[in-house]
Amino acid sequence: MSNTAAAKVKIAAPKESIGDRKDRKRNQKAQKTVSIAHRRKPNRSRGGDFGVYFMLTIVALMMAFPLVFAISSSLKPLDELFRFPPTLFPQHPTMDNFSDLFVTMGQSWVPFSRYFVNTGLITLIGTAGHLFIASMAAFVLAKYDFPGGKLFFNIVVTALMFSGYVTGIPNYIIMSNLGIIDTYMAIILPALAAPIGLFLMKQFMEGIPTALIESAKIDGAGEFRIFWRIVMPNVKPAWLTVIIFSVQNLWNAKASTVIYSEAKKTLVYALQQIQAGGVARTGQAAAVTVIVMLVPIVIFICSQSQILETMASSGIKE
Amino acid sequence: MSTFSKYVKLKKDRARYGWDKAKRMKVCYLFIAPYAILFFTFYILPMLTSIYYSFTYYNILEPARFIGFDNYINLILQDEIFLTAVKNTFIIAIVTGPVGYMLSFLFAWFINELPRWLRTIAVVIFYAPSIAGNAYYIFGIIFRGDIYGYLNSILTEFGIIDAPVLWLSNPTYILPVCIIVILWMSMGTGFLSFVAGLQGVDPALYEAGYVDGIRNRWQELYFVTLPSMKPMLMFGAVMSITQAFGVCDVTMALAGYPSTDYAARTVVTHLFDYGYSRFEMGYASAIATLLFLVMILCNKIIQSALRKVGT
Numbered sequence: 001m002s003n004t005a006a007a008k009v010k011i012a013a014p015k016e017s018i019g020d021r022k023d024r025k026r027n028q029k030a031q032k033t034v035s036i037a038h039r040r041k042p043n044r045s046r047g048g049d050f051g052v053y054f055m056l057t058i059v060a061l062m063m064a065f066p067l068v069f070a071i072s073s074s075l076k077p078l079d080e081l082f083r084f085p086p087t088l089f090p091q092h093p094t095m096d097n098f099s100d101l102f103v104t105m106g107q108s109w110v111p112f113s114r115y116f117v118n119t120g121l122i123t124l125i126g127t128a129g130h131l132f133i134a135s136m137a138a139f140v141l142a143k144y145d146f147p148g149g150k151l152f153f154n155i156v157v158t159a160l161m162f163s164g165y166v167t168g169i170p171n172y173i174i175m176s177n178l179g180i181i182d183t184y185m186a187i188i189l190p191a192l193a194a195p196i197g198l199f200l201m202k203q204f205m206e207g208i209p210t211a212l213i214e215s216a217k218i219d220g221a222g223e224f225r226i227f228w229r230i231v232m233p234n235v236k237p238a239w240l241t242v243i244i245f246s247v248q249n250l251w252n253a254k255a256s257t258v259i260y261s262e263a264k265k266t267l268v269y270a271l272q273q274i275q276a277g278g279v280a281r282t283g284q285a286a287a288v289t290v291i292v293m294l295v296p297i298v299i300f301i302c303s304q305s306q307i308l309e310t311m312a313s314s315g316i317k318e
Numbered sequence: 319m320s321t322f323s324k325y326v327k328l329k330k331d332r333a334r335y336g337w338d339k340a341k342r343m344k345v346c347y348l349f350i351a352p353y354a355i356l357f358f359t360f361y362i363l364p365m366l367t368s369i370y371y372s373f374t375y376y377n378i379l380e381p382a383r384f385i386g387f388d389n390y391i392n393l394i395l396q397d398e399i400f401l402t403a404v405k406n407t408f409i410i411a412i413v414t415g416p417v418g419y420m421l422s423f424l425f426a427w428f429i430n431e432l433p434r435w436l437r438t439i440a441v442v443i444f445y446a447p448s449i450a451g452n453a454y455y456i457f458g459i460i461f462r463g464d465i466y467g468y469l470n471s472i473l474t475e476f477g478i479i480d481a482p483v484l485w486l487s488n489p490t491y492i493l494p495v496c497i498i499v500i501l502w503m504s505m506g507t508g509f510l511s512f513v514a515g516l517q518g519v520d521p522a523l524y525e526a527g528y529v530d531g532i533r534n535r536w537q538e539l540y541f542v543t544l545p546s547m548k549p550m551l552m553f554g555a556v557m558s559i560t561q562a563f564g565v566c567d568v569t570m571a572l573a574g575y576p577s578t579d580y581a582a583r584t585v586v587t588h589l590f591d592y593g594y595s596r597f598e599m600g601y602a603s604a605i606a607t608l609l610f611l612v613m614i615l616c617n618k619i620i621q622s623a624l625r626k627v628g629t
Contacts, residue, residue, distance in 0.1 A: 163564030315549020
């Protein structure tokens with residue numbers, strides 16, 4: 001039935017006047033706007049939608065509460081921290097906790113800024129190195145078919161499950177054999193080969209058209225040139241994703257098992273010593289929590305759309 | 319005989335072909351080398367040495383002494399604390415693993431239907447706890463055992479309790495509290511993958527679904543959405559297994575180390591104890607190896623279960 005109608009329109013089309021055509025186009029446009037405005041999917045009930053929104057709101061509040069609470073606690077003056085009953089928002093917000101934190105840390109014989117520099121350095125070097133090394137490996141794994149490549153990738157996927165603690169002990173033994181215990185290398189080197197970075201990068205690079213690479217090859221570009229000039233600029237969303245996973249990993253690295261020297265300790269390690277300071281340091285501890293959590297969250301907020309673009313290709317295909 | 323020699327010839331040819339190909343693709347190995355060397359040193363080698371040391375008595379000072387399966391036998395038959403740890407880990411893993419996984423998907427799915435700007439905010443709110451470093455520390459204040467603890471003061475205010483509850487020292491409450499905190503943090507990498515994957519489902523499939531008479535959102539979920547999300551579901555499963563079995567940071571930070579009556583001891587805490595406090599590396603390696611085997615097994619089970627979804 002509809003088929004014949006469509007056929008009729010087709011036949012009739014050449015005959016219609018210019019005015020008719022304009023009308024038809026206007027109609028089409030109107031239909032389009034209607035369909036955009038009327039986004040509701042036909043198989044959704046209003047009640048269900050309401051339920052979903054309601055539930056999402058409740059859960060979102062529950063998820064956000066502890067973080068909001070951490071921020072508000074860090075801004076509370078001492079008397080409000082221990083007020084009964086406790087208040088959610090500070091009445092007289094103050095930055096005292098943050099300045100106290102720096103005073104406390106200033107009294108230790110290693111200046112506080114040192115911990116910042118330590119962690120900053122580790123995060124920077126580790127992330128840059130990881131991005132480069134993992135992308136290089138991901139590039140050949142995604143775009144070239146060479147013996148052993150698939151096997152290697154499967155091993156990497158299995159390694160996604162190695163949590164740091166499972167490999168921690170033998171890792172310690174290996175590091176002490178390499179003589180890198182109590183150096184930054186003990187934190188940086190394993191992070192350079194984090195499986196998640198390679199995994200995400202490879203999955204994303206598979207989306208680059210092979211024709212692009214082949215045409216570059218015909219133009220006489222070497223493999224490294226292709227990688228650096230053509231592939232890397234095309235996978236910028238994946239960069240950000242790899243960067244946030246790496247930063248999150250390194251910025252939060254406590255590394256208490258491989259670093260002993262006071263002067264080499266990481267920020268989180270040093271801050272945890274403050275958090276362990278008991279009730280009297282509640283405010284400072286909250287300030288610590290805020291400082292540590294802000295960096296990864298801010299990076300995530302700034303790069304969310306690119307990260308989601310990368311994660312769309314994150315699936316494990318069989 | 320002739321088929322056999324043909325087979326041998328085929329194998330040989332294939333090997334030579336592979337070798338030739340490998341030689342032609344030299345540059346690939348060059349590209350992969352830096353990563354592969356580091357990956358082998360810090361991920362594969364530890365796993366292998368862990369398996370090796372699990373059969374020895376090794377305390378770092380003396381050379382490792384081979385003792386066969388003794389570590390495993392002691393672990394399973396004699397170490398009661400290990401059994402407590404296994405029990406706790408399984409309780410945590412069973413609740414936070416599957417539940418966390420399903421919640422991640424469910425919320426990703428709900429969020430997917432929001433308008434764009436709202437979706438952006440929702441993703442940040444749900445994902446933030448898992449990247450907020452050691453923000454779980456704040457639960458230490460919320461669940462503090464004295465009257466200044468948030469929960470205690472609220473409950474007292476409403477007259478539900480008349481004396482503060484020691485949430486983090488009373489063995490009855492430790493585990494549930496830890497589970498709540500871990501669930502709070504469970505919207506992690508898998509969740510992001512789900513959100514992204516849902517946005518990538520071909521809209522034509524949904525249209526086809528309407529035409530084919532899919533009546534409500536749940537049918538659509540099962541017949542259209544889930545089957546096209548399989549790769550992400552697989553990835554999310556790997557991520558939540560890692561998380562569910564690797565629990566120790568949260569329990570150690572909240573319930574203390576060691577916790578009251580070992581109520582919050584997990585397998586990884588136990589491993590930590592033997593590895594870093596007692597330096598019984600062989601024993602700790604046996605724990606690590608067992609844990610890893612269980613994780614691989616779980617992954618295989620989940621993979622075969624996911625294959626059946628929507629078919």
